[in-house]
Amino acid sequence: MTPDSKTPLSKSAVAASDLRQANLYRVAIVGAASLKGKEVAEILSERNFPAADVRLLDDDEALGQLEAVADEISFIQSIRLEQFERVDFAFFACDARSTRNNWNGARDLGSAVIDLSYALEDEAAAHATIRSPWIERQTGHAVGPDLQPGPVVVAHPAATALALVALRAEKLAKIQRMVATVLEPASETGQKGMDELHEQTVNLLSFQELPKNVFDAQIAFNMVARYGEKSALSLQAVAERIRKHYHQIAATVPEPSLQVLQAPVFHGHGFSVYLELEKPVETADLSQALAGEHVAVGDPTKDAPTSVGAAGQSDILVAITADPNRKNGVWLWAASDNLRVAALTAVECAETMMASRPRGQIQ
Secondary structure (H helix, E strand, O other): OOOOOOOOOHHHHHHHHHHHOOEEEEEEEEEOOOHHHHHHHHHHOOOOOEEEEEEEEEOHHHHHOEEEEEOOOEEEOOOOOHOOOOOOEEEEEEOOOHHHHHHHHHOOOOOOOOOOOOOOOOHHHHOEEEEEEEHHHOOOOOOOOOOOOOOOOOOOOHHHHHHHHHHHHHHOOOOEEEEEEEOOOHHOOHHHHHHHHHHHHHHHOOOOOOOOOOOOOOOOOEEEEEOOOOOOOHHHHHHHHHHHHHHHOOOOOOOOOOEEOOOOOOOEEEEEEEEEEEOOOOHHHHHHHEEEEEEEOOOOOOOOOOOOOHHOOOOOEEEEEEOOOOOEEEEEEEEEHHHHHHHHHHHHHHOOOOHHHOOOOOO
């Protein structure tokens, strides 16, 4: 009963009032059936993101699929403009085409847009910002709240990993040169890339023809620096994106000379990094400088980091080896869960944007 009325409040009105008081938010995940979309849903649950409603959206192929979000099971629904009404945060974990087709409508309806597809990084009308909260905390240059935040493009997970390592190494000694080889997993191309690697592996072992619809090249039991001519994908484009994102999030440290290779692995980035510092450093001192939030430096006498070991981890796993021929040189071997790093970055971006939405749009 209200204080000044004998008319009882409806259950829906009471629930809506409770949501407003609790500062809960409505969230949409576009591309909910994708690898990145599933990871975003998992991270939202793990971090207890204050979401009263998580809408799972995807294209026609995924309609009706059941997905778990926290302790609830939800159906994937079609991507329609009305699905973004009263949505506070829209995570675009779909393909670039779907992001371009739908981000504007989501923004116009009041959603903060967080792009994991990279579609908006070159969209002039979007005025998007490339962000990595991990690097912002490391540099101390946190992005302040904006009453009308523009779209955020999630920094490439390889750029975040390389930038974090470089920034911490620079606290010990200035970097004179940085050379990095990034081993790209099939999961960076989505489920279709994962499926093609699986099918190629099976077919090779049974002496059958290899499917090449995604990569137009043999990637099973193979390492390539370039995809086939018919592939819509490009490792050169991946390298350019990593370099661009690295420069955007960590402009104060030297940019690495970079090569990206397609590795015959399903999941997890691998990194071979050479650092030449301005003075010799002890590996123990460098280990101490690198270790911290989101970086775990292993014991050099034990097993080196692996993609398998990094799976499901929020840390970048690192091993350090001194270069025997150059007294100022060190080698880093690192591994990280590419999907998890991207999803964590996306959700943390949303968390930093809550200040501009202190009460959400729940009504």
